[in-house]
Structure formats: C-alpha cells, structure tokens
Amino acid sequence: MPKKRLSSVDLSWMIFERMREEVGETRGVTVAVVPDSKLGWRAILEGRGGRYLSPAAIRKLRSIEDEFRSSYSLAGD
Numbered sequence: 612m613p614k615k616r617l618s619s620v621d622l623s624w625m626i627f628e629r630m631r632e633e634v635g636e637t638r639g640v641t642v643a644v645v646p647d648s649k650l651g652w653r654a655i656l657e658g659r660g661g662r663y664l665s666p667a668a669i670r671k672l673r674s675i676e677d678e679f680r681s682s683y684s685l686a687g688d
Contacts (some may be wrong), residue, residue, distance in 0.1 A: 615685040619644040619652070622683060626654050634668045642672075651682070652685045654659050 617625075622644040629665070641657035642645070654676045683686070 614682060616686045617683050618686050619646075620650065622679065622685070623654070626672070626675055626679065632669070632673060633675075634664075634671055639663045646685055646687065651680060 623642050626644070627637055627640075627642050643655050643657070644652050644660070645655055647653040654672065656672075
C-alpha cells in the first residue's frame with residue numbers, strides 16, 4: 612500500500628496530538644518533522660521541550676514516529 616503524502620506541519624500536529632492522547636500533558640513540548648536522507652523523515656523536539664518529557668514519553672514518541680513513518684511520507688520527498 613502506498614504511503615500517504617503529508618506536509619511536515621500536518622505530520623508534526625498528528626504526532627503532537629497522539630502524544631497528548633497517550634502521554635498526557637505535553638505543555639512546553641514542540642515537535643518538528645524534518646527530512647532525513649536515511650529514514651525519509653524524522654521527528655525532533657525543540658531543545659527545551661525534551662527536558663519536560665520522561666524517558667518513557669520519549670520512547671513513546673519514537674514508537675509513534677515509527678508507526679507513522681510506515682504510513683506517511685513527506686510531501687516534499
């Protein structure tokens with residue numbers, strides 16, 4: 612099945628919303644989706660935002676990222 616193409620902004624919001632649903636309060640956390648030559652795209656956290664997340668929440672972010680990466684590609688690819 613082909614991957615659905617989305618903008619980086621749409622992917623960022625989808626990841627942020629999923630994090631809020633599964634982890635809870637994500638105040639102070641900013642997620643950005645950037646192109647990656649090996650993976651296609653990757654989610655990164657703004658520097659201060661990563662300090663607010665527990666190690667379990669960061670693992671959850673990576674899990675969400677892997678799940679979405681199998682279904683979505685960046686529109687700019």
